[in-house]
Amino acid sequence: MGKRSNLALLFGLAAFAAFSFAGYLVLQPGPTDFAGGKTVSLDQYKGASPTGVPPELASADLVKRGEYLARAADCAACHTRAGGQAYAGGRAFDLPFGTIYTPNITSDKETGIGAWSDAQFLRAVHDGVGRSGERLYPAFPYPSYAMLTDDDVLAIKAYLLSLPPVRRENRPNTFVFPFNQRPLMAVWSTFFNRAGIFRPRSDRSAEWNRGAYLVEAAGHCGECHTPRNLMQAMNTRRKFAGGEAENWKAYNITSDGSTGIGSWTDDELVEYLSKGFSPGRGAASGPMAEVVELSTSKLSPADVRAIVTYLRSIAGIHDRSLSPTITASVSPNPKTITDQAIGLRVFQGACASCHAWDGSARLTPEAELIGARALRDPSGVNVALTILHGTGPRESSRPFMPSFGAYNDAEIAAVTNYVTSRFGSAPSSLAAGNVARLRAKN
Numbered sequence: 001m002g003k004r005s006n007l008a009l010l011f012g013l014a015a016f017a018a019f020s021f022a023g024y025l026v027l028q029p030g031p032t033d034f035a036g037g038k039t040v041s042l043d044q045y046k047g048a049s050p051t052g053v054p055p056e057l058a059s060a061d062l063v064k065r066g067e068y069l070a071r072a073a074d075c076a077a078c079h080t081r082a083g084g085q086a087y088a089g090g091r092a093f094d095l096p097f098g099t100i101y102t103p104n105i106t107s108d109k110e111t112g113i114g115a116w117s118d119a120q121f122l123r124a125v126h127d128g129v130g131r132s133g134e135r136l137y138p139a140f141p142y143p144s145y146a147m148l149t150d151d152d153v154l155a156i157k158a159y160l161l162s163l164p165p166v167r168r169e170n171r172p173n174t175f176v177f178p179f180n181q182r183p184l185m186a187v188w189s190t191f192f193n194r195a196g197i198f199r200p201r202s203d204r205s206a207e208w209n210r211g212a213y214l215v216e217a218a219g220h221c222g223e224c225h226t227p228r229n230l231m232q233a234m235n236t237r238r239k240f241a242g243g244e245a246e247n248w249k250a251y252n253i254t255s256d257g258s259t260g261i262g263s264w265t266d267d268e269l270v271e272y273l274s275k276g277f278s279p280g281r282g283a284a285s286g287p288m289a290e291v292v293e294l295s296t297s298k299l300s301p302a303d304v305r306a307i308v309t310y311l312r313s314i315a316g317i318h319d320r321s322l323s324p325t326i327t328a329s330v331s332p333n334p335k336t337i338t339d340q341a342i343g344l345r346v347f348q349g350a351c352a353s354c355h356a357w358d359g360s361a362r363l364t365p366e367a368e369l370i371g372a373r374a375l376r377d378p379s380g381v382n383v384a385l386t387i388l389h390g391t392g393p394r395e396s397s398r399p400f401m402p403s404f405g406a407y408n409d410a411e412i413a414a415v416t417n418y419v420t421s422r423f424g425s426a427p428s429s430l431a432a433g434n435v436a437r438l439r440a441k442n
Contacts, residue, residue, distance in 0.1 A: 028229075028236045031147065031195055031216040034315060039199035042149070047206035050213040051149045051198065054300040066159030069152050072218040072303075073145070074295040075160075077287070078102050088112075088166040093139055093246065094441050098175035100139050108165035113157070121157045122150060128189055135185035137173075138192070138232070147198040147217035192233040207302075211310025214303060219295065224250035224287065241317040247441045248286040249382050251373050256316030269308045273297075279365055282372025285391045285401075286382065322376055343418025346411050350404055351419070359423045364399040369423045377420075380428025384416045384435055409435040 032039070042051065052058075053065045060068075070076070079102050081090035089104040106112040113121065113131075120131045128142040129135060136142065145153075178184065198217050200209040215221045224245040226234040240260075242252040254260040261269060268278040276284040276292035284292045296304060356362040359369035369375060374382035390403035404412070409432040416435075421427035 028233075029239070031144075031222070031236070032201060032212055033236075034239060035201055035204065035313060037201045037203040040202045041199060042197070045200045045202065045209070047200070047209065050200050050206065050209035051152055054303055056300065062155055062158045063162045064159075066155035066157070066162075068298075069218065070156045070159050071295055071298040072214060073148075073156065074219065074291055075105070075156065076294050077290045078140075079105050085166045085168070087160060087163065088168045090168065090171060095139070095175075097179040098173060100137055100173045100175070101171040102140075103170045104166065104168045105160055106166040106168075107161045107163055108167050111167050111169050112165060113160065114165060116157075118154055118157065122153055125153050128185065128193060135182040135189070137182075137185060138188070141220040141223045143189075143193045143195065143234075144217055144220035144223055146193055147195050147213070149197060152218075188231065188233070192231065205309075207306045207309050208313065210303065211306035211308070214299075214307050215310050219291075219307070221253070225253050238317055240311075240314055242319050242321070245287040247381070247438060248288075248385055249374075249377060249379065250288070251377075252317065252319040252322070253311060254314050254317045255312060256318050259319040259322040260316055261311065262316055266305075266308050266312075269311070270301075270304050273299075273304050273307065274301075277366045279368065280371040282368070282374065283366045283391065285374070285386045286389070289391050321379070322373065340414055340418060342411060342414035343416075346407060346415035347418055347422075350407070351415070354401070366399045367401070369419070372423075375420055375424035376426055377424075378426040378428055380416045380420055380430045380434075381438065383419060383428070384412055384430060384438055387412050387416065388435070388439055405439070409433070409439065 042049065053060065053068045057065055057068055076086055078091055078093075079087045079089050081088075081092070081102075084090055085106075087104070087106045089102045091102045093100045093102070104112040107114040109115040116124075116131055123129045124131070124136065125142060125148065126146045128138065128140065173180070198213050200212070204212075222234050222236070222240060223243075225240045225243050226236065227238050227241060227243050229235040240253045242259075243250045252260040255262040257263050264272075264278075264281065268281055272278040272281060272284065273292060273296040275297065276289055283289075296307070299307075354361070354363050354367045355369050356367075361367035361369070374386070377383075386401065387407070388403065388405045391401045407415070412435045413430040413432050416430050417428050
């Protein structure tokens with residue numbers, strides 16, 4: 001009896017531990033729970049509506065309003081492959097369990113969404129269920145888009161249907177078992193797609209609520225800037241503390257003063273979101289450069305300010321993977337330069353003419369190196385990816401850095417280590433193999 005009792009106790013403790021862990025994963029804070037106070041339905045909110053378009057577009061037609069909202073939701077970035085036609089899909093996202101290709105959302109009736117009903121489009125955007133009832137993968141951020149109002153979703157649809165159709169068949173995903181079993185997404189959605197239509201907080205300002213709607217619902221910022229749990233859902237207990245986007249690091253955007261945006265001024269944040277650059281803070285690159293170019297730079301000044309107001313309210317979470325903040329007043333210390341002939345040679349031949357030997361930038365302020373968070377990231381990942389792929393524009397005329405992917409993996413590793421050592425506060429230690437893997441993934 002003693003052994004049986006002990007076994008039963010052990011099984012009970014194991015079951016309790018498993019149940020508790022599952023509850024910890026599933027029962028996470030909602031998008032704006034950190035703010036406290038009371039949420040109300042949109043029709044009960046007394047302030048200016050936080051949804052829809054800014055006041056200057058209130059009288060615009062449905063298509064024009066939809067264009068603004070499609071920009072706010074950054075639809076073009078994911079649904080346009082490099083060199084492809086806008087919204088025709090085909091962009092590849094490499095995930096640990098396979099590759100997903102974004103679908104065509106142009107007005108083509110056979111390969112796009114031209115034949116979709118309003119109800120079908122709403123179900124896809126809010127619930128992650130396709131036209132034929134197939135479950136969609138949350139690489140499409142429907143847990144965030146679920147907070148968009150029906151009117152805003154249908155305005156986006158009206159805009160997409162106003163564009164010329166592009167006939168382009170969707171490419172099948174390459175997920176391995178069991179991740180290729182779409183019905184499993186129904187279980188995932190039950191636990192992790194529960195936000196519902198956005199509910200403003202009655203004790204917060206209209207600007208704060210507008211920012212919350214743009215950040216949480218339309219802009220879906222948390223999908224990249226929040227770490228993931230074991231179920232690949234956002235770990236909202238570490239809201240905006242830093243995540244990953246297409247193998248790039250999406251840095252901490254909490255109010256932490258040393259590793260987040262707590263030391264940034266409001267004007268610096270507005271400038272960064274509007275232009276992709278702020279002096280002493282570095283330039284946007286990778287997926288964030290696309291967000292600025294295709295989304296935040298297209299928003300009204302008031303909406304950008306609302307985003308900043310909302311981000312300011314998020315409690316700081318320290319990111320131990322980053323070294324302390326470097327400001328533009330800090331000069332590189334020659335004693336920290338480690339590498340190294342190869343890194344020096346590449347920097348001299350390819351980098352110094354724009355970035356200058358002191359990192360202050362020679363041709364354009366956007367080439368300034370001191371202050372960029374990527375240079376105090378010991379992983380060196382974003383620096384190496386920027387060297388590999390550049391920050392080339394898709395449709396803007398702002399200054400950009402071309403790709404230097406013609407250099408071999410050892411040279412890119414060496415110059416990454418050299419740059420982080422010379423201008424950062426924690427030198428990276430990339431090897432050629434690390435760069436080869438980054439090159440293969442992107």
